[in-house]
Amino acid sequence: MAMRSRWSILTLLLALALVVGACASSDDDGDADGGDDSTTTEAAPEPTDDDGGDDGGDDDGGDVETTDTTEDTVELTQDGGSLLDSVQSAGSLRCGTRDALPGFAVLQDDGSYEGFDSDFCRVIAAAVLGDAGAADMVPLETNDRFTALQSGEIDVLVRNTTWTASRDGVEGATFLQPNFYDGQGMMVSTGAFDGIDAMDGTVVCVASGTTTEGNVATEFARRGLSVEVLSFESTDLIQEAFIAGRCDGWSSDVSQLTGLRSAFPDGPDALTIFGDVFSKEPLAPAVRDGDTAWAQAVEWAIFATIQAEEFGITQANVDDFLTSENPSILTFLGVEVDGTSLDPGLGLPTDFAYQVISQVGNYGEIFEQHLSPLGLDRGVNTIWLEGGLLYAPPYR
Amino acid sequence: MSAEAQRPPFWRDVRVLGWFFQLAVFAIVVAIVGILVNNVRVNSANQGIPTGFSFLDQPSSFEIPGNDFRQSQPVRDALVEGVFNTLRVVVAGLVLATLLGVTLGVGRLSGNFLIRTITRVYVETIRNIPLLGLLIFFYIGLVLTAFPRVEDSWIVGSLLVANVRGVTIPWITGSTIAFLVVVAIAAGLAWAVNRWRLQVNERSGEPARGGLWAIPVLVLVGFWGAFFVGNGITTPELDGRSLEGGMTMQPEYFALLLALVIYTSSHIAEIVRGSIQAVPKGQVEAASALALSSWHRLRHVVLPQALRIAVPPIGNQYLNLMKNSSLGFVISYFEITKVTQTTVGNRSPAVPAFLLLIVIYLVLSLIISAGVNVVNRRLQVVER
Numbered sequence: 001m002a003m004r005s006r007w008s009i010l011t012l013l014l015a016l017a018l019v020v021g022a023c024a025s026s027d028d029d030g031d032a033d034g035g036d037d038s039t040t041t042e043a044a045p046e047p048t049d050d051d052g053g054d055d056g057g058d059d060d061g062g063d064v065e066t067t068d069t070t071e072d073t074v075e076l077t078q079d080g081g082s083l084l085d086s087v088q089s090a091g092s093l094r095c096g097t098r099d100a101l102p103g104f105a106v107l108q109d110d111g112s113y114e115g116f117d118s119d120f121c122r123v124i125a126a127a128v129l130g131d132a133g134a135a136d137m138v139p140l141e142t143n144d145r146f147t148a149l150q151s152g153e154i155d156v157l158v159r160n161t162t163w164t165a166s167r168d169g170v171e172g173a174t175f176l177q178p179n180f181y182d183g184q185g186m187m188v189s190t191g192a193f194d195g196i197d198a199m200d201g202t203v204v205c206v207a208s209g210t211t212t213e214g215n216v217a218t219e220f221a222r223r224g225l226s227v228e229v230l231s232f233e234s235t236d237l238i239q240e241a242f243i244a245g246r247c248d249g250w251s252s253d254v255s256q257l258t259g260l261r262s263a264f265p266d267g268p269d270a271l272t273i274f275g276d277v278f279s280k281e282p283l284a285p286a287v288r289d290g291d292t293a294w295a296q297a298v299e300w301a302i303f304a305t306i307q308a309e310e311f312g313i314t315q316a317n318v319d320d321f322l323t324s325e326n327p328s329i330l331t332f333l334g335v336e337v338d339g340t341s342l343d344p345g346l347g348l349p350t351d352f353a354y355q356v357i358s359q360v361g362n363y364g365e366i367f368e369q370h371l372s373p374l375g376l377d378r379g380v381n382t383i384w385l386e387g388g389l390l391y392a393p394p395y396r
Numbered sequence: 397m398s399a400e401a402q403r404p405p406f407w408r409d410v411r412v413l414g415w416f417f418q419l420a421v422f423a424i425v426v427a428i429v430g431i432l433v434n435n436v437r438v439n440s441a442n443q444g445i446p447t448g449f450s451f452l453d454q455p456s457s458f459e460i461p462g463n464d465f466r467q468s469q470p471v472r473d474a475l476v477e478g479v480f481n482t483l484r485v486v487v488a489g490l491v492l493a494t495l496l497g498v499t500l501g502v503g504r505l506s507g508n509f510l511i512r513t514i515t516r517v518y519v520e521t522i523r524n525i526p527l528l529g530l531l532i533f534f535y536i537g538l539v540l541t542a543f544p545r546v547e548d549s550w551i552v553g554s555l556l557v558a559n560v561r562g563v564t565i566p567w568i569t570g571s572t573i574a575f576l577v578v579v580a581i582a583a584g585l586a587w588a589v590n591r592w593r594l595q596v597n598e599r600s601g602e603p604a605r606g607g608l609w610a611i612p613v614l615v616l617v618g619f620w621g622a623f624f625v626g627n628g629i630t631t632p633e634l635d636g637r638s639l640e641g642g643m644t645m646q647p648e649y650f651a652l653l654l655a656l657v658i659y660t661s662s663h664i665a666e667i668v669r670g671s672i673q674a675v676p677k678g679q680v681e682a683a684s685a686l687a688l689s690s691w692h693r694l695r696h697v698v699l700p701q702a703l704r705i706a707v708p709p710i711g712n713q714y715l716n717l718m719k720n721s722s723l724g725f726v727i728s729y730f731e732i733t734k735v736t737q738t739t740v741g742n743r744s745p746a747v748p749a750f751l752l753l754i755v756i757y758l759v760l761s762l763i764i765s766a767g768v769n770v771v772n773r774r775l776q777v778v779e780r
Contacts, residue, residue: 143741150443166743172443201638203461203561208728214457214742217467226638228461230648230728231738237536237727244540245560246647289444 082293083155084128084347092134095121096154099139100235102259103374104160113137116370117158120179120285120302122360124156127301127352132359141233142207146171149288156287156298160253162211163284174291176299177306178284179363181380181389183277184215185254187261190272192248200225205238205247207231211281216251219278235260253281258374268375297348303392304353307332308362310383310392315361318354332395333357342396353395363390436747449752451744458738460730462562462646471739478735479756485649485731486718486760489656493717494710496661498703501668502694515665522662527720530659535651535727543647546634554631557639560647564632567643571625578621586614648729652721660717664710671706672698704775711768715761722757732756 087093097117099107105115113121118137125135138154149157150172160182161167163175186196186204193199196219206212208231220227230247232238239260242250250257254277261271285302287295308314311329313321321329331342334351341350349355360366367381382388406412440447452472459467465477503515522530540560544550549559557564568575590606597604632642675698683697725734736753740746 143737147746150445164743169444170446170743170745172440172445201636208725208734208738208741211742213459213738214467217457217459221467227459229459230461231458232728233726237532240536241540244536245545246540248546290442 082347083287083291084294084297087128087155087294088347091129092136093121093125093128093156094138094154095124095135096138096140096145096148096157097121097159099137101160101256102263103255103371103376104259105137105139107139114370116180116366117160119360119366119370120158120305121156123305123356123366124158124285124298124301126355126359127304127348128297130349130352130355132355143233146173149173149286152288155294156285158285160256160283161286162253162281163286164211167286172289173286174289174295175284175286176295177302177392178282178389179302180255180283182253182255182281182283184212184251184279184281185257185273185277187250187252187257187271187273188248190270195274196220196276196278197223197225199227199249201227202248203228203230203246204249204251205230205232205241206251207235207238208233211279212251212253215279239264253283255283255371255374255376258376262374293347296346300346300348300395301352301356303395304332304356305361305363305366306383306390306392307395308353308357309364309390310385313357313362314365315357315359318357322354328394328396344395440745440747445747446745447748449748451739451748454744456739457742460735461728462644462649463730471744474735474739475732475752475756478730478732479760481649481724481729481735482718482721482731482760485653485656485721485724485729489653489660489717489721490714492653492657493660493664493713496657497664497710497713498668498699500661500665501672502699504665504669505672519662519665522658523666525659527655527659528723528726531652531655531723531726534655534658535648538654539647539651549634551634554633557632557634557642561639562644562646563650564639564642564644566629566631566641568622568627569630570627574625575622575627578625578627579618582614582617582621585617586610589613646729648724648727651727652724652729652731655723656717656720659720660713663713663716667706667709667713668702671702674705675701704777707768707772707775711765711772714764714768718760718764719757 097113098105099113101115101117103115104117105113106118108114118135121135121137122132126132138148140148140154140157140159145157145159145161146167148154157173158179160180161175162182163178167173168175186199188199193202199220204216204227206216206229213229213231216227216229230241232241238247238250241247243265250260250271252260254273257273261268261273264271285298287298308318311321311326311332313329313333318333321333322335324330324333327337330337333354334341334349335354343350361369363383364378367378378388380389382390384391403409437447452475453470455468456465456471456474457467458474459465460474460477460481463477465474500515500519503511504519506512506515543558543560543563546559546561549557551557555566587610590610593604593606593609596602630641630643632644633640679697679701680693683693688697721731722733724731725737728734730738732753736749740749
């Protein structure tokens with residue numbers, strides 16, 4: 001009897017030891033974090049084998065030999081190396097996006113993604129990897145997006161996400177140049193209300209986990225109106241509730257409302273979007289905090305689309321510009337003049353702008369391909385020379 | 397003396413080894429938990445994510461439908477409202493699911509072919525559908541389509557206004573807690589009066605008529621007390637599209653309650669059926685021999701014994717119901733999970749917020765377990 005209980009205890013211990021062994025790598029991360037923090041500045045140039053240098057000593061060696069993209073990148077970024085290196089060595093970019101928002105990111109029958117945000121994923125892939133097709137789209141629910149970013153499940157989040165102070169702060173995200181300046185609006189059944197002021201005591205449906213919830217409450221309070229806000233996980237449920245009359249209004253960013261209206265079962269004319277926009281919603285790509293090199297690389301990829309439109313370079317005519325007389329354009333496209341081309345030290349290939357434009361297009365082209373068909377105007381989303389908000393810092 | 401002499405050295409002493417291994421296992425568990433907690437803490441700090449509970453004092457920035465909760469109130473208050481909403485659906489759900497479940501369970505063994513078949517189809521269908529499917533079906537397919545739009549509300553005087561935004565009935569104004577205290581006092585008095593009448597009946601043989609005495613006491617004391625503590629009555633009035641007064645039962649609440657009750661009752665029905673079949677056949681035969689009617693057989697002989705067997709597994713179903721109420725988040729019913737999710741979506745840090753959610757569910761589960769245990773102990777046959 002005594003022997004048996006001892007054996008069972010031993011077995012239990014053995015099992016526990018196994019568990020501890022399995023957890024050891026995650027435990028390493030913690031240690032390595034502490035250890036590497038002091039050495040990040042000098043350790044920058046060694047890209048792949050950070051794990052070998054940790055002080056734990058009981059490393060299982062698995063991470064060094066494999067080129068398994070997922071695990072490696074997670075490990076690397078937690079150890080303080082830049083995601084830029086690991087994305088480039090992995091050869092693919094994991095881009096957090098949506099799968100059913102008309103105009104922005106829609107999953108196609110053949111498994112590809114089409115839309116404005118999807119194209120910006122491709123822009124980043126083209127800039128960083130030279131191949132727009134190397135962007136792996138990871139569809140995410142609204143509530144999961146920051147967790148996915150924090151945990152390293154994705155490299156960059158391009159999922160019409162509003163840049164706010166607390167997301168910058170609390171969610172551990174770094175927001176970059178907005179790719180779309182949006183604003184929250186209100187959509188109602190055509191003819192039901194004249195404007196937001198007529199909507200006292202109504203029910204408004206929104207998507208949960210967004211800034212929209214609070215904005216609706218704030219806007220109605222500001223106008224001295226009462227409102228009830230229902231928030232649902234999926235837009236399908238919102239649509240059902242809206243059709244049933246459970247909600248009188250449907251509020252979201254105007255760009256989304258336009259897309260949703262275009263796909264409404266009763267046709268787009270059954271719905272009206274009010275002209276009032278009651279919040280600023282700069283939709284911006286986001287990367288994880290604390291990785292400046294990666295953030296800058298992604299940001300310059302987006303700047304490239306804006307700069308290209310400013311120069312008038314399009315997908316069709318980009319090759320003509322390779323022999324341009326304008327030195328700024330030659331520098332921008334990374335054309336070698338007298339055997340040299342500018343490498344601003346961003347960690348991007350010198351011809352990244354050329355790759356972006358030739359494979360995806362400039363900002364205006366991306367917008368007109370995906371958003372203009374929905375009936376969205378360029379509005380403030382034009383370059384600064386035309387009075388818009390798009391302004392790229394000089395590339396030199 | 398001899399026993400002392402025969403004790404092995406400590407490294408082979410079973411008791412010492414037992415303690416040693418217990419402590420070792422305990423230390424390992426503590427170490428693992430410590431490592432995990434430290435991991436979260438360090439990694440969160442590196443990414444600039446706060447890990448403390450200071451978010452509880454931040455403004456919530458969202459509102460809770462069917463409630464006068466304002467967005468300037470702190471997250472703490474939102475969570476309290478969430479717990480309250482969870483309790484509203486759980487308490488009502490437990491009572492209704494038990495009643496329906498026991499009825500169905502008895503029906504499963506009915507001699508009547510129709511009743512037996514209907515209950516069987518019900519149980520076999522419902523318990524093989526995922527609750528989430530039921531919930532979405534009830535919400536979209538039943539509740540949202542059954543009720544009219546606001547413009548075509550069903551109105552019964554000032555007693556009832558029903559539309560797709562909810563069913564509104566007259567309700568008390570003023571403090572709900574004060575009202576509940578008054579009701580409790582009135583019920584206590586009514587109980588005392590009933591008891592007194594029973595004593596009178598025992599002493600003098602005069603008919604007790606407990607109800608005849610107790611109910612007026614309950615009503616009078618209740619009304620007078622409620623008036624005294626400042627409770628009033630508010631009736632629903634529909635003015636255009638907006639509703640004033642009354643208490644609204646939201647369609648989300650109704651759909652969630654319905655789904656939970658229907659789903660859980662199918663499980664309880666099976667437990668009750670099994671428990672009834674576990675009652676020895678001789679008990680029923682003995683009751684028949686005493687010429688008890690089928691109702692009396694059930695009420696006084698079978699069910700008391702069957703429910704004793706059924707209590708622990710039904711307790712499990714209660715726990716399931718409570719935990720399943722978290723699915724309310726799908727249809728925007730603001731129970732505690734929905735509130736936690738919403739607050740995480742509105743910049744509360746996810747790890748501490750969900751940790752808190754886990755603790756809340758744990759506490760609720762333990763309370764239900766404790767309640768079931770108390771009932772179980774009281775119903776237990778005293779073994780000799």
